Amino acid sequence: MANGSEVVHGYPHLDTVRAAITALYRRLPQEGLYAYAGSVAPADVAFADGDDLHLGAQRVAHALVQQLRLPDARMIVSFREMTHAASVELAAGPEYFIELNDRFRTHRRDIGAALAHEITHVLLHRLGLSFPGTRDNEILTDTVTTYLGAGWLLLDAYREDGVSSQKLGYLTPEEFGYVLAKRALAFGEDPSPWFTSPQGYTAYTEGRTVALRDGRQPPLTAAGWAGRHRYAKDRRYAQDHPGAVTGLPYAFEGGGHEAALRVSFPCPTCHQRIRIPVRGRVRARCGLCRTVLECDT
Ligand SMILES: [Zn+2]
Ligand SMILES: [Zn+2]
Numbered sequence: 001m002a003n004g005s006e007v008v009h010g011y012p013h014l015d016t017v018r019a020a021i022t023a024l025y026r027r028l029p030q031e032g033l034y035a036y037a038g039s040v041a042p043a044d045v046a047f048a049d050g051d052d053l054h055l056g057a058q059r060v061a062h063a064l065v066q067q068l069r070l071p072d073a074r075m076i077v078s079f080r081e082m083t084h085a086a087s088v089e090l091a092a093g094p095e096y097f098i099e100l101n102d103r104f105r106t107h108r109r110d111i112g113a114a115l116a117h118e119i120t121h122v123l124l125h126r127l128g129l130s131f132p133g134t135r136d137n138e139i140l141t142d143t144v145t146t147y148l149g150a151g152w153l154l155l156d157a158y159r160e161d162g163v164s165s166q167k168l169g170y171l172t173p174e175e176f177g178y179v180l181a182k183r184a185l186a187f188g189e190d191p192s193p194w195f196t197s198p199q200g201y202t203a204y205t206e207g208r209t210v211a212l213r214d215g216r217q218p219p220l221t222a223a224g225w226a227g228r229h230r231y232a233k234d235r236r237y238a239q240d241h242p243g244a245v246t247g248l249p250y251a252f253e254g255g256g257h258e259a260a261l262r263v264s265f266p267c268p269t270c271h272q273r274i275r276i277p278v279r280g281r282v283r284a285r286c287g288l289c290r291t292v293l294e295c296d297t
Pocket of ligand 1: 001117121138141
């Protein structure tokens with residue numbers, strides 16, 4: 001895990017984040033994800049500066065091992081001087097060695113955030129789930145940490161005041177907020193009360209706006225007037241120009257005189273592409289996450 005440097009904002013990794021959510025649904029289908037319906041509780045990962053360093057780190061690591069459903073894994077946490085914030089040795093287990101940067105000795109409340117990311121590396125290693133390249137693999141790790149209920153800690157570790165800023169992980173604060181909101185929508189959870197960082201909370205509300213927008217894209221019936229108007233125009237064009245590419249989240253296939261027109265679009269929950277015939281009101285069920293979608297095609 002990288003150490004906080006200049007804090008980047010916005011959504012530069014959004015495509016990879018969405019691909020990570022889809023990959024997670026493919027690897028842990030519905031039943032598997034139900035096990036993660038609750039997030040790790042703030043009290044279970046709380047770490048005051050007065051707590052014993054090593055006992056506290058072991059306790060928080062244990063809570064995160066439980067959260068991430070790694071019952072037989074044992075994390076051995078140590079501290080040393082290093083350039084990174086934290087690292088984990090991905091071995092066969094059941095013991096895994098996690099090293100945390102010495103600075104956490106005096107920033108104990110962020111130990112949970114660092115451990116959440118590293119322990120998710122262990123989970124992904126065991127699931128055999130990875131993305132090629134360090135950057136994408138780290139984005140996968142942050143996304144999965146958050147989607148499985150331990151990543152709100154990473155967003156809450158983001159703080160800024162007049163003189164300094166701190167952020168952990170590879171996603172921007174808004175991207176963490178986005179994934180957290182996607183999770184909240186999927187599991188019916190409200191993470192708002194857990195934030196201690198005002199900046200983390202603000203980033204959550206911003207990410208949530210983008211997450212809600214995913215559910216209001218045409219051909220979903222929840223799309224707004226402007227979106228529906230544009231969709232109708234694009235559909236007419238596709239009808240007359242088979243094979244035309246729109247470049248929008250939705251795309252038409254077929255058309256012309258021979259073939260029936262079909263539309264494909266990303267599922268607002270898992271981002272797997274859904275393909276349905278264009279024939280007015282259609283109720284579709286995502287084949288991957290099983291979400292029922294009301295569409296007006
Ligand atoms: Zn990492
Ligand atoms: Zn889906």
